[in-house]
Amino acid sequence: MIVISRAQLAYIALPSKAVITDVKHLSSYNWIEAPTPTIVVPGAPARWNPPKGPQQLAADSGDIYDAQYAARKLDCPLEPLFRSVHTEHDAFDLNAVDVVTDRGNIRKLLSFINPEHSDKYFKGFTIDVEVVQNTALFCRDEAVTAESGRDYGFWGHGCEFEKAYTVPRIAGSTAHHRVISYQFGGLHFLVRHETDGYVEDAGDSCGSVARAMQGLVLAPTTAPTRMAGSTLSVARGGEVVPLCATLEIKTHSLRRALAFSDLAARQLWVSQTPKLVRASHDQGRFDEPQVEDVTAQIQQWEAANQPILKRLAWLMQRIVVLAKASPGGRVRIKCHVPGDKLVISPYDGPKLLPADLYAKWTAKAPSSRPTSPAAAKETAENAKQNTKRVNGTGIGQSTAVTSMDPTAAHFHFGLPTPDATKGGLDKTPN
Incomplete structure (x- = not known):
């Protein structure tokens, strides 16, 4: 978790x-x-x-x-x-x-990052994530x-x-x-x-x-x-x-x-x-x-609103990485009132799609995943920016990951990482 x-x-x-x-x-x-x-x-x-x-x-x-x-x-x-x-x-x-998502999921993560983007009836939320290929x-x-x-x-x-x-x-x-x-x-x-x-x-x-x-x-x-x-x-x-x-x-x-x-x-x-x-x-x-x-x-x-949106970009990347590293490629994200924490844990609930739709991935050879020059440059810049480490904060030590790189997947659900006692951080939604 x-x-x-x-x-x-x-x-x-x-x-x-x-x-x-x-x-x-x-x-x-x-x-x-x-x-x-x-x-x-x-x-x-x-x-x-x-x-x-x-x-x-x-x-x-x-x-x-x-x-x-x-x-x-x-x-x-x-x-x-x-x-x-x-x-x-x-x-x-x-x-x-x-990433495939509803608009509402992105809105909920934005409200986590900045409560000012939340409505007055905020009740918390749950988002299930499943990785297919x-x-x-x-x-x-x-x-x-x-x-x-x-x-x-x-x-x-x-x-x-x-x-x-x-x-x-x-x-x-x-x-x-x-x-x-x-x-x-x-x-x-x-x-x-x-x-x-x-x-x-x-x-x-x-x-x-x-x-x-x-x-x-x-x-x-x-x-x-x-x-x-x-x-x-x-x-x-x-x-x-x-x-x-x-x-x-x-x-x-x-x-x-x-x-x-x-x-x-x-x-x-x-x-x-x-x-x-x-x-x-x-x-x-x-x-x-x-x-x-x-x-x-x-x-x-x-x-x-770049400071907020940069955190959203970082968070989306991190959630994807955590889901890919989870057993079965599935996690559940929960945010309870007052909405200042996300809990991400392995999930073993119902599949999100019928069987024939999963074949839409397996029926094709792996894509070369072409992106526009601007997107490719953005990805490279993000990776460069996110290689920094933050230690000594004392936050979330029991489940922290040691790298602030959202693409780093060296963590174990339910277990502290080797450097957890140094106070490494994990990401936040919204």
């Missing part, structure tokens, strides 16, 4: 930079209401279609899905991600990917899959706002998810996230594609099919909406300002979502909201 405290982050040797590069859209899908878990690929997000003038909206009510896969009794939470990728890119090379799969373990406003006293107006200001594109849809790829901290990521909508007039670079999407609600074009050994059905339908047209919607009371820095840390930067609607209301009365292009602001936030 490895314990990582937030205090240890002050001692780590940081990489020279931590920026997202080489962003690409890979796939997308919609969950739809059906007797069994069913997705439509590529699906489509809801279309931004604001009514004219002020609107009075009711408060949200009923249950809100926090983890669609678990609420729908899906055995393997990451399965829809991989089904959508291989439906749209049958020959996609998973051997070239270092060279790829680390991150999957959150959620005890709560659907929540009610009764749990917090009041949910707000977010769902009712989306009903009034967007038009669904896929019949029976309950959510639209997207998978993007990018380089960060010397690692190649696949990141899944939910998207609230898209705008037709998204600018010259992608506006024509987005405008072509307007029209009637789309039905699946093929009957749902299911792989042997899977509980998930997949249908084809919808249209690909470019990343540059995607939209995040946030509602808030006039009495509570919604700072861009909070949104960037929690969602926009991780998913590289370029459009934002901040809709303010007075007891449910909304004035006409505006769509903001926040691409430049996301880049500015990234530049201004």
Whole structure:
């Protein structure tokens, strides 16, 4: 077991930079209401279609899905991600990917690194990590899959706002998810996230594609099919909406300002979502909201928050190394309230994917793992920066590792390292 405290982050040797590069859209899908878990690929997000003038909206009510896969009794939470990728890119090379994760996992690790990026309802978190060949799969373990406003006293107006200001594109849809790829901290990521909508007039670079999407609600074009050994059905339908047209919607009371820095840390930067609607209301009365292009602001936030993001890059690398060194290539990350420590331990729970998806790695020869020149340079710089050692801190001696290099794997779960009494450190999340 490895314990990582937030205090240890002050001692780590940081990489020279931590920026997202080489962003690409890979796939997308919609969950739809059906007797069994069913997705439509590529699906489509809801279309931004604001009514004219002020609107009075009711408060949200009923249950809100926090983890669609678990609420729908899906055995393997990451399965829809991989089904959508291989439906749209049958020959996609998973051997070239270092990390597969939901946006929420990265947000949780950011909140560990800097509590200011956490929300007031922080309850701790659990993330399971499984290594398949060279790829680390991150999957959150959620005890709560659907929540009610009764749990917090009041949910707000977010769902009712989306009903009034967007038009669904896929019949029976309950959510639209997207998978993007990018380089960060010397690692190649696949990141899944939910998207609230898209705008037709998204600018010259992608506006024509987005405008072509307007029209009637789309039905699946093929009957749902299911792989042997899977509980998930997949249908084809919808249209690909470019990343540059995607939209995040946030509602808030006039009495509570919604700072861009909070949104960037929690969602926009991780998913590289370029459009934002901040809709303010007075007891449910909304004035006409505006769509903001926040691409430049996301880049500015990234530049201004390098100390935090460098720690995130270092932490992600370290978690991957620990998972690879663990028996069976699997670990569980737990962060309890008040959220100032991560506990990383071996894990022997259910597999994260159906058997046929594991074959997507073994069916291909090991990839040469090509990276862009910028990513290759970043990896080399990070390795150089992280060769430093920090001793004499007296922190976490019973489970410490002696090197601050996130790629060092010379540790043993449950046993002190040879130099533990010298006070070597381990990493911290978020």
